[in-house]
Amino acid sequence: MAATVPGYSPGFKKPPATLRLKRKRARRSEPDCRQPCGEAPRARSAPARRNPFSSLDNAPRRPARRQQGEPAPPEGGHASAAPFWQFLESAGEDRGARSAEETYALPLPEEPKLSTELRCAFQQSLVYWLHPSLPWLQLFPRIGADRKVAGKACPWAQDEALQQALMSDWSVSFTSLYNLLKAKLCPYFYVCTYQFTVLFRAAGLAGSDVITAVISPTTRGLREAMRNEGIEFSLPFVEESRSKKQKNSEGNLETEVAEHPEVGRSPEDGEEAAPSDDDDDGFSWLEEMGVQDKVKKPDAVSIKLRKEKHEVQVDHRPESLTVVKGTNTFTLLNFLINCKSLVAVAGPQAGLPPTLLSPVAFRGGTMQTLKARSMNAKARVRLAYEDIFSLEIVGPVLPHSLHSLTVLLRSAQRGAFSAVLYTHEPTAVFNTNLGNASTASEKEAVSEDLLKCGLHSKTLHQLSQVPTLGKSSMRFLEVKDYACAWKP
Structure with a gap:
């Protein structure tokens, strides 16, 4: 068994043989002299005890003999009298080795x-903080990470009880982060799902004086579910596109009115207004052709989908960014905790709770670097x-x-x-840009409150900018x- 120990010294002897060798060496080195009768025996310096494990890596080695011309150790000191940390530093420099830091x-x-x-x-x-902590899985990014997760051990994939336990712990950690955010002890945090990412920001960040949550990318189904839960949100890019089109149409209309005054007349002026596509859903041409009875008109759901075609076209794209503000973020918190589509039901990420990322510690979070x-x-x-x-x-x-x-x-x-x-x-x-920049005085007051979160004041100042x-x-x-x- 001892032969399998790394660093085992082949010169190791059995204890009786070792003791006999020591006694022989001691007798040879004793001077041939007799002590006077009646006197106590003189204290003899015992020879240094030999360590049978001296060849192991963790044993101190005997200092080498000083060569001729080499400076002697300082008086009153020993060659190994330097502090331990100083010895390690000098040894590291001699070997050219570097520590992790x-x-x-x-x-x-x-x-x-x-x-x-x-x-x-x-x-x-x-340093950052993470939940859940599964060292054998890469938990960021989660979008498009199926290939990296595939083949890894996922014991919760077929165990519903384990999935519920993981989601229960995740809900506690998620709620803890939101409470810290509300108390301005956490500046922001991320919720990374396999389909979208949510960024919660405390009041005072990104030029907003209220808590905000931005979600990207989103789908019409997710937005419809949020509407059904009473969550008020906005689509900045879709609204911006609509406003631009409206301005362009108004500008074109003003130009046409200037060139052709009859274009801008209303029905009250004696002229019949031109029918719009929104009034008849764009199917008036069927009547003109006389085939309205032969062609089945789409149902109400299809008509609604057509009206929302601009919103549907942005699904899974950056333009689908959804912004939630104020107290609606708390409703969003409950919605995400109870949302069944938040966790994949099939594939490599099945049953795996979303990843929580935070710059500060929170309940259930694990410190990572x-x-x-x-x-x-x-x-x-x-x-x-x-x-x-x-x-x-x-x-x-x-x-x-x-x-x-x-x-x-x-x-x-x-x-x-x-x-x-x-x-x-x-x-x-x-x-x-969220579009609701606060005043300078409000920014200063909010920034002072955020100093409790632990980030540097310059970093908070940078994050508070629009x-x-x-x-x-x-x-x-x-x-x-x-x-x-x-x-x-």
Whole structure:
């Protein structure tokens, strides 16, 4: 059995043999002298006890003999008298090895050991909170993740009792996050389902003075179910498109009236108004042809669907963004908890609750860190080669993490660095302006309340600004002379 122990020393002897060898060595080294009678025996320094496991990796090795010309240890000290942490640092430097924190800190100043604050701030910027926590599954993104989940162990797929237990825990965590959001102890959080994503934001973020929730992408069936539950919402892009068409039609009508005054006459002026498609649902031409009895007109459902054709055409697209505000967000919370279509009933994600992502701790949430990896390479600049350091961060990079990392690297890199960003496309539309910007005084008051959530004041100030990107997002970020510039 001992032969299977890694690092086992073949020179290990049985205890009796070891003791006999020690006694022989002690007798040889004793000086041949006699003690005076009546005197106590002199204390003899016992030889160092031999450790039979001295060849194992965790045993301290005997210091090597000092070569000729090598400086001696300082007086009153021993070669191994240095503090333990100092020994580890010097040993690490000698071997050229780096710890995990030092690896993350490569883009940071050249002396990472002298920038403990920066390294701690960097690690803190990578933290986020997740529910549920299933280490063998990648829980973000959830849209289009069937291939990544397929083949993984999903014991809840065929177990209804287990599915109910998972959903019960998920509902508690979801409710906890909403309560924290309402108390302004959480600035925002995400609900990621296999079909759509919901972003809840506290009052004061994105230029709104009330709690908001944005959903993307949506379908007519989901929106109809929300209407049936009494949830009031808006479709900003659809409404914007309608208003543009209305303005264009009004402008064209004014032009036609100026050129042909009879166009704008009303029935009261003695002229019969031209029939519109909305009045007869566009089937008046059947009567003109005399085939109205031979052709079956569509039912009321089909007529309603035709009227909502512009809304149906945006399904699964960024234009289907749905915005819920104020107290309707609480109704949305209950709707999502009880919505049966929130969880897939078939496929690799069957029975798996949606993913909750938050920048702060919440009930049932597990702390996670983004994966960071640093690399260095040589790049030719004119006639010489320069070291180029690259930092790769993988995972759900939340908005506060992006801002804090930008501020951190701007300081650490002396105001010069660039970054390439890869956005989860279904969430890019969340940069849309909600259209109800609050006043400066209201923004200041709300920002002060949000300071309790734990984010940096500069990060909160940035998140409170009115979004201007619309359907797009930042793709490239460059910092020169401490000034930031970005491109969509």
